[in-house]
Amino acid sequence: MRASRGGQAGAVSFIQFFGSALQVTPHFHSLVPDGVFVPREGGVRFGPLPPPTQGEVERLLRGVRHRVLRLLEKRGALPAQGPEDALQAYQAHLLQQRLRWTEVDVRPPPSKQPRPPA
Numbered sequence: 001m002r003a004s005r006g007g008q009a010g011a012v013s014f015i016q017f018f019g020s021a022l023q024v025t026p027h028f029h030s031l032v033p034d035g036v037f038v039p040r041e042g043g044v045r046f047g048p049l050p051p052p053t054q055g056e057v058e059r060l061l062r063g064v065r066h067r068v069l070r071l072l073e074k075r076g077a078l079p080a081q082g083p084e085d086a087l088q089a090y091q092a093h094l095l096q097q098r099l100r101w102t103e104v105d106v107r108p109p110p111s112k113q114p115r116p117p118a
Contacts, residue, residue, distance in 0.1 A: 007036030007047055 013030040035048040052060075069087070072078040078090055 005038075007038045009033075009036055 011030060011032040013028050015026060015028055017024065017026045019025040033046070034051070035046055038045045038047050069078065072090065077093075
């Protein structure tokens with residue numbers, strides 16, 4: 001990625017654990033500026049950077065994908081197979097987890113019977 005001489009990146013993130021209906025949905029909120037902060041006499045100047053190229057994004061994605069799959073294999077969440085096999089195994093595992101919820105014993109509400117006239 002391109003950088004400005006002496007510039008430093010900055011970002012702010014926090015984790016939100018619940019959605020608006022109080023369901024557990026951990027996710028991140030982040031503020032990431034599209035540039036760097038360059039120290040100058042008397043303060044700091046913000047230096048905007050151009051957007052990343054398609055090649056830079058693809059290179060980053062390949063690196064992140066490789067590291068995540070390797071971490072999942074190391075922790076035993078995926079079998080030690082090729083990346084494509086590992087991805088398919090993980091997708092199958094997720095599907096099995098979703099199907100497990102369908103086995104919960106949920107009884108339908110009692111049918112409403114009309115009351116006999118009094």
